[in-house]
Amino acid sequence: MNRIGKLHQNKLPLIMGILNATPDSFSDGGRYLDSGKAIEHAIRMAAEGADIIDIGGESTRPGALPVNAGEQLARSLPIITALRAALPDILISIDTTLADVAEAALVAGVDIINDISAGINDPAMFNIAARHRCPIVLMHMQGQPETMQDNPHYRHVVQEVCDYLTARAKCALQAGIARENILFDPGIGFGKRRQDNLDLLAHLDTLVALGYPVLLGTSRKRFMGALCDETEAQNLLGATVATTALGVDAGVKILRVHDVRENKQAAIVAYAIGVRKHETP
Template identity: 50%
Template sequence: MRVYYRPIPSADPARPPEAVTLAGGWCWFDRVERLRRGAPAEVLPVSDVPQKALEPLLAPRMPLAGLRLDRPSVMGILNVTPDSFSDGGVHAERMIALTRAAEMASEVEIVDIGGESTRPGADEVPVAEEIERTCPVIADMRAAHLDVPISIDTRKAAVARAALAAGATMVNDVSGLGFDPAMAPLLAETGAPLCLMHSIATPATMQVDPRYDNVLLDVYDALEARVAAAEAAGIDRSRIVVDPGIGFGKTVDHNLALLARLSLFHGLGCAVLLGASRKRFIGVVGRANRTEERLPGSVAAALAAVGQGVQIVRVHDTTATVQALRLFRAATGGVQPEEDR
């Protein structure tokens, strides 16, 4: 029976001497949760973890796409689509998109640009149309000397290639390299960093009765397989970010189970990204039917993720999230971080 070890992280200033640092970041842990399918979870001291399982939990994550991964980073969402679930149509006009990009560039560590909605039930957008939506905005950002890394949110290699040529830095593939067989060779060729997200099926069908034996371990195993496939294609693990795919083929209970134990995903030896901003489960749990009412819940989810050592949070409400993270870091450290002074 396979055994999984989930670090139980803390950012408390009272760190015991036997504690170890999680992924070279701001959290430490001195206990783990041992998980096995069909068996009760057990809490063990870190000294009981086999060295092979401990190594990926301890290894510092190297800088990626211009991001330091020893402190939390914010990825700002810029959807240049007419139909995204939260901000569809808001930034579809080119100059409005550039204005918003400039605002975010002054706050966040990276901007994520998407030209195809991946909301539940969304249809596929033709490649040429997706390129026409995204690449001019990326080119405009570079022409305006916005010195911020740019991620292209796409499942399609042709869109990714065009975006990288226009000035994008990273590829965020919500299909986890499962949609376009040309994507992995492109990333191996260009050396661009990659975010591998977990999903099932396609946006059009992913919310049709999603089921798992154990959502936490099933998603972990699926991402582990996608990371291995990426490495086999020539993409180094140090260039990979993993995302458990909150809201992609998951129920409210599935999402909450993943959020409660996000720190398990550090065992993959990659940086971890969480994209929970404004999603439906926040509305259900927080009793906020309208997406624009989900700011408090979105910030709460981001802080919960950072409390488990998640290195990147992908959000719509950048100003509020950046402020919350500054307070989180100052409050848990007992002093204002130097870079925030």
């Protein structure tokens, strides 16, 4: 099975390990800005069971400012090149909204584009994905990272997110991206209130039912800290694992997490229970 084949054919949900090559990400900003430390961390995540390593050179935390293509590439390309040489069989994704960054990353060995703007920030993004015939993750976000948490509002958040992602998928298809290469991400924490995040998590099956593979990213998110009366993001492992199990039960295909080993275990157990649930009379 080739690398992309694993994305489409693997029955078990896949674990995407987060690698922030940034100085200001909300949970681990600055820890992996040094390429040597970043590569060591990526190899460690792979050893712990990561199927995908998601590399980003721009923070998308609430309040974050945009980073130009040159700086994103300076942060991420050395890591991509070294990681592809060290781990030739692992899937790598590039977390960016800029087509120039995505194309350079794909040439360097990346397999997947992870675009939090769903192709809106850079209209050339869909053309790049179509030309390289690569998977692309389309995420829902209300606003931009700099301002998205100022005053988000929805009337029916689940339906609005589903409608938005379906519309972006239609645009992607029109640009020549194959249907099997389109993935959805509801954008937990991106322009969402606490109740919006909870509603989306409670109805993940509705998003899954749209027929596109779903990526879920809840790892260490602030709304869970508020629920648990916990201010340190690093202390939200238990909360994250709970959402991983919930996502697997709903049919989510990819879990994007900081803590690979623990979430891998949760995904394996939740999947095994789900199989038994459907087999047991």
